[in-house]
Amino acid sequence: MRVAREPQHAELAQRGENAARVFLENQGYELCAQNLRVGSDEADLIMRSPDGSTLVVVEVKTRSCADAWPEERVDASKQRSLIRLARTLARRGNLSSPLRIDVIAINLPIDSPPCIRWFENAVMGS
Numbered sequence: 001m002r003v004a005r006e007p008q009h010a011e012l013a014q015r016g017e018n019a020a021r022v023f024l025e026n027q028g029y030e031l032c033a034q035n036l037r038v039g040s041d042e043a044d045l046i047m048r049s050p051d052g053s054t055l056v057v058v059e060v061k062t063r064s065c066a067d068a069w070p071e072e073r074v075d076a077s078k079q080r081s082l083i084r085l086a087r088t089l090a091r092r093g094n095l096s097s098p099l100r101i102d103v104i105a106i107n108l109p110i111d112s113p114p115c116i117r118w119f120e121n122a123v124m125g126s
Contacts, residue, residue, distance in 0.1 A: 012108065016062025017044050020104040023116050029056070041085035054098045057086045059123075062106045071105035071119060083125045 021031055028050030036043045045058035059082055061070035082101050090099050101123035107115040 012062055012064055013060075015108060016106045017060045019062075019106055019108070019114060019116065020058065020060040021045055021047075023104070023118070024058070036085075038085050038088050041081045041088070043082065043085050046089070054100060055089070055095060057082055057089070057099065057101045058104055059101070060104045060106065062108055064108055064110070066107050066109040066112060066115065068107060069105065070107065071103050071117065071122075074103050074122070079123045079125075082123050 017034065021034065024045070024047050025031065029047040030050075030052075031045065032048055032055070033046040034044070036046055043057045044060040045056075047056045047058055048054070049056060059074055059078065061073045063070045086099050086101055089095065100121050103119040103122035105117045105119070
């Protein structure tokens with residue numbers, strides 16, 4: 001059973017996802033989908049690489065304090081979910097292009113600029 005997010009947590013997550021999307025778009029990536037749900041699995045962002053050759057499933061983790069490590073929240077269960085989603089996308093879309101799973105960790109403290117860390121190929125097995 002999934003528990004609804006608290007309003008401030010949902011708003012922080014949305015701000016983080018938007019910041020990650022803009023960050024990747026500034027790197028030349030193209031948004032294909034946001035908050036894509038396939039069965040019980042969800043991906044925050046689906047992006048296409050700048051050269052168009054790779055589809056990227058992106059998990060975004062956001063924290064409001066500067067000294068937290070949001071990427072640590074991508075546990076084994078979430079990794080399995082992302083792999084399932086990526087495999088389903090590949091199967092349903094009959095993809096011949098490579099697919100990878102990245103994690104973007106964002107710290108959005110109130111009193112300082114955001115810190116964005118990008119982990120390419122963070123989850124293996126897709």
